[in-house]
Amino acid sequence: MMVYDALEAVSGKKPRLIMISALDIRAPDAPFPDHYDEADRALSARIRVVHPVYYEWKYKADIKLLRRTGFEWTIIRPGGPTEEPGAGSASIGRAHLTSRVSRDDVARVLFYLLDREDASGLAIDVAGGSSDIESRLDEVIKK
Secondary structure (H helix, E strand, C coil), X not given: CHHHHHXXXXXXXXXXEEEECCCCCCCCCCCCCCCCCHHHHHHHHHHHHHCHHHHHHHHXXXXXXXXXXXXCEEEEEECCEECCCCCCEEEECCCCCCCCEXXXXXXXXXXXXXXXXXXXXXXXXXXEEEEEHHHHXXXXXXX
């Protein structure tokens, strides 16, 4: 991955990479996460049939990043995006696939993560929900 190589080549303090992935990115043969309900499982199975190449390459990119140790990184895994105005709230952590999230709220998550060096090495799921973004991010990061 050329971006990863470029970050590793930076001399001195390296910037942290915040990468946007997607909710439900996992090995193709991995079981469903324990918190998934029937609706999540059905949607996951359907999406993987419709977009198999997308999920394959997102998974490969995530795995390559997880193996990198030459720079700090955080992965954001948002659910299905909407064009609705952001509400400043989301489900962060164990999120359900069926809860779509506003692009505005994903941008807000990114904004709050810019100065959160303590989020390095984390993959954070984000979906539509009712928790205050900044407060919930703080809880998830501190776990």
